[in-house]
Amino acid sequence: MSKSAALSSFIESAPPGELNDVTKAIKSILGDDSVHSELTPAFEKYNETQFTTVKLPGGSGEVLVSEHNTLGDGRYYDSISQTSFEFDHSKQTASAVQSYVPESGHADLIKSLTQSLTTHTQEHYPKCSIGVFPIEDDSQLAILTVANKYSPSNFWNGRWRSSYVYNPSSGSITGTIKVDVHYYEDGNVRLLTNKDVSASVGANATGGDVVRQIAVAEKKYQEDLNKAFASLNEGAFKALRRQLPITRQKIEWEKISGYRVGQDIGGGRSR
Structure with missing residues (x-):
């Protein structure tokens, strides 16, 4: 796998709301801020796939970005506000808002x-x-x-x-x-x-x-x-928890705050 493909896979698998954190981590590991431009295609794919939302300048709500509302050349449109906008995929910001009414028989x-x-x-x-x-x-x-x-x-x-x-x-x-x-x-x-x-x-x-x-x-x-x-x-999570402590007696979990951990659970003696 090439470096570009590897870096793109990190971007495309970024968790919700953590794209900037992943990008910063990549730059920190590589020690190269210029890699940002190399990741532009991955940013675009991520934003369109994840339906990234953005607030338009002067707008009250957020509109989404996807492959279904792209106009090409980095522009997208919103059918509700009947506007189009330019979207910066790396910064996730919108600009150059214009009026736009999509043509449709529906x-x-x-x-x-x-x-x-x-x-x-x-x-x-x-x-x-x-x-x-x-x-x-x-x-x-x-x-x-x-x-x-x-x-x-x-x-x-x-x-x-x-x-x-x-x-x-x-x-x-x-x-x-x-x-x-x-x-x-x-x-x-x-x-x-x-x-x-x-x-x-x-x-x-x-x-x-x-x-x-x-x-x-x-x-x-x-x-x-x-x-x-x-x-x-x-099922699975409960099975991961020890059923019996060292005393071989079941713990009353609703009273857990009242246990003296060292003595009552561990079986030790108070000093």
């Missing part, structure tokens, strides 16, 4: 989907950015959602991404839900999950009909994740 459906998706995400995610974009020569619509929650002071960051392709003619919905959580206090634990979604609403469905199917799929996946975590806690 303008009313895009508006309906946007309204319904906004309501859905506001009810279920603390902070979320969305996008609805015509793709495949306006024959299909890409429906994107990204919700980020960063808590570096507590050593964890997380991201929820969902991407769906809706075909108005057939009424089919196909997509993928991805969850990426990184916890790094006194260790390094990362959760990466993918869930394929397939549903149908029939031809000529409304935006509300489509989003209801999406909501059902996302709720089901969240419930499955909760069950999986509960199973790990009662």
